[in-house]
Structure formats: C-alpha cells, structure tokens
Amino acid sequence: MDASLMLFDKSRPEIVHALLAATHFNLREVREGGMDKQIMGDKETYWFAHELLRIPYKFAPYHAGTAGVLQKSAAGKENPNAVCGPLAHMDETGKLLHVNSRSSWYNHALDDWFASLEFYITPATSLPGNIDAQQQPWCVLGNDEEGAKKEVFAVSEAEKALVAKTKALNAHLRLGWQKYLENDL
Known part of the structure; x- marks a missing residue:
C-alpha cells in the first residue's frame, strides 16, 4: 500500500466523505493528539477512513x-x-x-x-x-x-x-x- 498514486471517483458522495475523514485524520492536531500512535500515516488514514465509514475500496494487486x-x-x-x-x-x-x-x-x-x-x-x-x-x-x-x-x-x-x-x-x-x-x- 502506497499513497503516491491514488485514483478516486469523486462523483460518488461516499468517496468524498471518506476523503474528508482521511483529511481530518491527517490534520496536525489530530495526529499529535494520539492518532500517530495508532496508525502509520496517510496510507493508513485512507484505509482507516473507508473502513470506519464502511465504504468499499481497492488496492492495485500489483507489487511496487x-x-x-x-x-x-x-x-x-x-x-x-x-x-x-x-x-x-x-x-x-x-x-x-x-x-x-x-x-x-x-x-x-x-x-x-x-x-x-x-x-x-x-x-x-x-x-x-x-x-x-x-x-x-x-x-x-x-x-x-x-x-x-x-x-x-x-x-x-x-x-x-x-x-x-x-x-x-x-x-x-x-x-x-x-x-x-x-x-x-
């Protein structure tokens, strides 16, 4: 999983909600408030936001x-x-x-x-x-x-x-x- 290339269908409202949640998790005050102790950065906040909101997502099945x-x-x-x-x-x-x-x-x-x-x-x-x-x-x-x-x-x-x-x-x-x-x- 790597965040350097991500593709989103922003016409789907649930995707926008997950992106907003991931953005919130990446704010400095949220990260420094304890989020950094639980996850490893932007790659996991994307995944975590989708899981939390129960929105389907996929990762490319290929090796980097x-x-x-x-x-x-x-x-x-x-x-x-x-x-x-x-x-x-x-x-x-x-x-x-x-x-x-x-x-x-x-x-x-x-x-x-x-x-x-x-x-x-x-x-x-x-x-x-x-x-x-x-x-x-x-x-x-x-x-x-x-x-x-x-x-x-x-x-x-x-x-x-x-x-x-x-x-x-x-x-x-x-x-x-x-x-x-x-x-x-």
Missing part, C-alpha cells in the same frame, strides 16, 4: 518496484539484477506508470534523478527480491539472475514521457496547494 539506475558495487560494477531509485508503480501490464517523485526529492535532486532514469524493476512473483535500504536511494534486488530477465526493464521513451508529465503535475500541485496546507502538514 523502483525506477532509476542499476545498482553499482563499491568497485563501480553494475548489478543487472538490482535497480536503485524512488518507489515506482506499474500498470496492469507491468509497464512503468508512476514514480513517487516526492521520495526522490528527499533522497536526491529530482532533476538529476530524472536525467538518469534508465531502468525499473517490478517483482514478477508474489515473493519479490530483497530491498537494500542501507543506501539512498533504496535499491530493489531481483530474485536471481534468471529473475532479472523478467523483472528489470529499460525505461521506454513513452514511459519516460509519462513520468515527466506526472512530475510536472506533481510540482504544479505541490506549489499550488502548499500555502493552504503548510500549517497542518
């Missing part, structure tokens, strides 16, 4: 991966079975759909990361490989050499264009809404 560059050893050798970068989401066919650009802001410069976007990894099985969180950006390791053929992909021009569009939209929304939320986030 990461997008960026191949992992390099201390000697500079690339590992073709591991990709390092921010969290990435795939579409129903396993193609790169979205990259959590917020995480790339915190890990390193967004423009530098986007310029080096070459590969993504999407676990092909229900038992994905290991995550190396000791370095930043984090790295997702495929299951094995054979698995790399099924899990590590070069980013296509179409996928890079889609990521660029969502990156621009994210930047626009972040600047546009930040002034309204800076006291509550």
Whole structure:
C-alpha cells in the first residue's frame, strides 16, 4: 500500500466523505493528539477512513518496484539484477506508470534523478527480491539472475514521457496547494 498514486471517483458522495475523514485524520492536531500512535500515516488514514465509514475500496494487486539506475558495487560494477531509485508503480501490464517523485526529492535532486532514469524493476512473483535500504536511494534486488530477465526493464521513451508529465503535475500541485496546507502538514 502506497499513497503516491491514488485514483478516486469523486462523483460518488461516499468517496468524498471518506476523503474528508482521511483529511481530518491527517490534520496536525489530530495526529499529535494520539492518532500517530495508532496508525502509520496517510496510507493508513485512507484505509482507516473507508473502513470506519464502511465504504468499499481497492488496492492495485500489483507489487511496487523502483525506477532509476542499476545498482553499482563499491568497485563501480553494475548489478543487472538490482535497480536503485524512488518507489515506482506499474500498470496492469507491468509497464512503468508512476514514480513517487516526492521520495526522490528527499533522497536526491529530482532533476538529476530524472536525467538518469534508465531502468525499473517490478517483482514478477508474489515473493519479490530483497530491498537494500542501507543506501539512498533504496535499491530493489531481483530474485536471481534468471529473475532479472523478467523483472528489470529499460525505461521506454513513452514511459519516460509519462513520468515527466506526472512530475510536472506533481510540482504544479505541490506549489499550488502548499500555502493552504503548510500549517497542518
């Protein structure tokens, strides 16, 4: 479950109610008043609001991966079975759909990361490989050499264009809404 990409049918009143409840749970005074001790942030407030109001919801049944560059050893050798970068989401066919650009802001410069976007990894099985969180950006390791053929992909021009569009939209929304939320986030 990750909150970097969420789709809502806001024409359904019950969805709007759940979003308002989740927004309330994410207010600073609610979080600091004890909510943070019970849940792990915005991902769970979305889920919790829907559960509390008994409104059906779904999560994409696909594994998240990461997008960026191949992992390099201390000697500079690339590992073709591991990709390092921010969290990435795939579409129903396993193609790169979205990259959590917020995480790339915190890990390193967004423009530098986007310029080096070459590969993504999407676990092909229900038992994905290991995550190396000791370095930043984090790295997702495929299951094995054979698995790399099924899990590590070069980013296509179409996928890079889609990521660029969502990156621009994210930047626009972040600047546009930040002034309204800076006291509550």
